[in-house]
Amino acid sequence: MANEVTQLIFIPSPGVGHIKSTVEIAKLLVNRDQRLAITVLVIKPSGMTSGSAITAYIESLAKNTMDHISFIQLPQDETSPVFDPKDPMNIKSHCKYVRNVVADLKTQPGSGRLAGFVVDMFCTSMIDVANEFNVPTFVFFTSSAAFLGFTQYIRTLCDDPNTDVVELSNSDTEVLVPCFVKPVPTKIFWNRVKTSVGLDFVEWFARKLGEAKAIMVNTFFELETHAIEALSHDVSIPPVYPVGPILNLEGGPGDGKPIDDDVIRWLDSQPNSSVVFLCFGSMGSFDEVQVKEIARGLELSGYRFVWSLRRPPPDQTSKVPSDYEDPSVVLPEGFLERTRGIGKVIGWAPQATVLGHDAVGGFVSHCGWNSLLESLWFGVPSAAWPMYAEQQMNAFAMVVELGLAVEIKLDYLKDLLNQKANTIIVTAEEIESGIRRVMEDNEVRRKVNEMSAKSKSAVMEGGSSYASIDRLIQIFLRDNS
Known part of the structure; x- marks a missing residue:
């Protein structure tokens, strides 16, 4: 029937950046075509990834009502997880709950035709469940097209009996990766490929992506032209659809805290592009020695x-930082007094709100992909200080490949599983240099402003990502028979 609802099942992974992006693309799809209805199945984080802010955010989604979008929080798996290197986030244990929920939804009156699953890049285990219902799976890749290409490059290396991927990844050399124009230093490879256990996951992950019907990437053609074109020639993976930038510009969970009006009022009183903003993501924190170096670097730079500033997790049961009750306990003596009127030390930050303020002219960032897309959207150049996951590769792409950021330290690496394992200290002088360059490099600022305009054009009618989403909607609406 012409008016029949077409149902999609969305499954994000239990990380706040992944969930927020998933919700935003779900809203975009149903706003574009009212024949679509989306049910988001939310996996509650457990163990290392749990945190009060994330949990509260997820629970708020479950109570939310949006037109054509509903949320179902899956039960928490009660069994003690057995570590599986191919399933480090324990996603497979939720397959049985997804199977039950989808079977129940299909029996409800007016549920419409189930057109497929849209799963997060780390939820590809759910492809097997989609196959049981005889529907296709679309992967929502919440990182860059270049990183997607890197995973496929690693898969090809694993197929070569003459290549020891772990040995290569731990060497000090550069290699040509098809989705990058310039040779990539192995020291900034995704840290998962540097151990045999991690490599097992990456190889499985890369092959599983090949089982999808299509891969939706949170990027846009004008930003990653080379990577997207390289992927289009890779016959081993499904078609790639750049659909970004998909952004949540309303902020996110902040330990239940509202936006600090005092910070916004202070920014209101500062000159345009005069303030550098330091923010390291939902899991970014430093020990006291490094905090003091950052403080010294800020004072040396003289910039507003x-x-x-977030407090590291107290133990290994969580990797989610919290706010300091009194940040002076880790800052150099007298720092807050000396910088009064020049700067603000805060806890959780409404990142998008701050980046969007006219007073902000530079962004010291951990180079999470969502954060980089936000900084480009608002035309704010970044100083790259990557910490974990694929952030080193994101930083390399932005600094070396695209010239859209400056470097603080591209090969910095933080071990989230052992907060005390990291012994690298980025010096105050390195931090000062990075801040000066991000605030003073007019060529980088010009390029970022140009890319900002392109990012906004991409999602407008007639834009590259707008057209990609149109093509995807047509696939969703097409009868599976």
Whole structure:
């Protein structure tokens, strides 16, 4: 029937950046075509990834009502997880709950035709469940097209009996990766490929992506032209659809805290592009020695600043930082007094709100992909200080490949499983240099402003990502028979 609803099942992975992006693309799809209805199945984080802010955000989604979008929070798996290197986030244990929910939804009156699953890049285990219902799976890849290409490059290396991928990844050399124009230093490879256990996951992950019907990437053609074109020639993976930038510009969970009006009022009183903003993501924090170096670097630079300073997790049961009750306990003596009127040290920051303020002219970032897309959207150049996951590769792409950021330290690496394992200290002088360059390099600022305009054009009618989403909607609406 012409008016029949077409149902999609969305499954994000239990990380706040992944969930927020998933919700935003779901809203975009149903706003574009009212024949679509989306049910988001939310996996509650457990163990290492749990945190009060994330949990509260997820629970708020479950109570939310949006037109054509519903949320179902899956039960928490009660069994003690057995570590599986191919399933480090324990996603497979939720397959049985997804199977039950989808079977129940299909029996409800007016549920419409189930057109497929849209799963997060780390939820590809759910492809097997989609196959049981005889529907296709679309992967929502919440990182860059270049990183997607890197995973496929690693898969090809694993197929070569003459290549020891772990040995190569731990060497000090550069290699040509098809989705990058310039040779990529192995020292900034995704840290998962540097151990045999991690490599097992990456190889499985890369092959599983090949089982999808299509891969939706949170990027846009004008930003990653080379990577997207390289992927289009890779016959081993499904068609790739750049659909970004998909952004949540309303902020996210902040330990239940509202936006700090005092910070916004202070920014209102500062000159345009005069403030550097330091923010390191939902899991970014430093020990006291490094905090003091950042403080010294800020003082040496002389620039106005807003610094989101978070306290490291107290133990190994969580990797989610919290706010300091009194940040002076880790800052150099007298720092807050000396910088009064020049800067603000805060806890959790409403990142998008701060980046969007006219006073902000530079962004010291951990180079999470969502954060980089936000900084480009608002035309704010970044100083790259990657910490974990694929952030080193994101930083390399932005600094070396695209010239859209400057470097603080591209090969910095933080071990989230052992907060005390990291012994690298980025010096105050390195931090000062990075801040000066991000605030003073007019060529980088010009390129970022140009890319900002392109990012906004991409999602407007007639834009590259707008057209990609149109093509995807037509696939969703097409009868599976």
